[in-house]
Amino acid sequence: MTGSSPTGLEESAETSAAPRVISAPCRNKPADGDSLDFEVIGGVPFCFYRFTDRAFMEHLQALCLAVEGDIMKLPVADNWDAEQSDQEMPQFGTTSRFPYYNMLLLEDVAVIHIFRAIQRCYLTAAEHQSLDQSPVWVQCWENVLRRDGHLHKHAHSFFMHGHLTVATPGSNTGYEFENGDAIEIKNEPGLLTLIGRAGVMHYTTPNPTDEPRISMAFDLCRVPEMNNGTLNRHTFIPLL
Numbered sequence: 001m002t003g004s005s006p007t008g009l010e011e012s013a014e015t016s017a018a019p020r021v022i023s024a025p026c027r028n029k030p031a032d033g034d035s036l037d038f039e040v041i042g043g044v045p046f047c048f049y050r051f052t053d054r055a056f057m058e059h060l061q062a063l064c065l066a067v068e069g070d071i072m073k074l075p076v077a078d079n080w081d082a083e084q085s086d087q088e089m090p091q092f093g094t095t096s097r098f099p100y101y102n103m104l105l106l107e108d109v110a111v112i113h114i115f116r117a118i119q120r121c122y123l124t125a126a127e128h129q130s131l132d133q134s135p136v137w138v139q140c141w142e143n144v145l146r147r148d149g150h151l152h153k154h155a156h157s158f159f160m161h162g163h164l165t166v167a168t169p170g171s172n173t174g175y176e177f178e179n180g181d182a183i184e185i186k187n188e189p190g191l192l193t194l195i196g197r198a199g200v201m202h203y204t205t206p207n208p209t210d211e212p213r214i215s216m217a218f219d220l221c222r223v224p225e226m227n228n229g230t231l232n233r234h235t236f237i238p239l240l
Ligand SMILES: [Fe+2]
Pocket: 154, 155, 156, 202, 217
């Protein structure tokens, strides 16, 4: 039988030959065309991963919209009303169901690329902060915001968190830092942002159009945050 092996290397006709040697996949190396950047902003470590494949992002957009209906059948998170009470227009979309599903468990091959990008960003941020190699878990949900929809100012209690812009008709994510700095970063489809610290206040600007603004957001968790109480309330899965 002739042909290439799955790795692209020609199979040896010599059955007695020594085992062939191939390179193991490198978890830290971004896919061709994608980029990974680390920067400290406002005293907080940020990692940015950019997906550059347009077809991939369009597929992701269709996937996010396809599952929206089923997500909306899930219950709203406890205390969601109270958390939204400072808003003129409370959001009760897919974001409000965030503890009860994990986008990284969807049966679609696209999500493995997001999983890997989060891994790469985490490993980069962890290296800069000299973190040990304790196990890390991830939970991922989607935000689908239509006209005037936005995420009001809030912070995450988990030690790292982030978001991937899937589609946007024009919006920014704003950050307010403990050192007094405040910035807004333009949301671009394909831009995955990891914020390497808990408690960073952030928000999104309102969607000015009828086109949905879609993003996927995630929390990272590890011991001691990760305990049975956390597992009972959320749907974390192992990241590393
Ligand atoms: Fe957030």
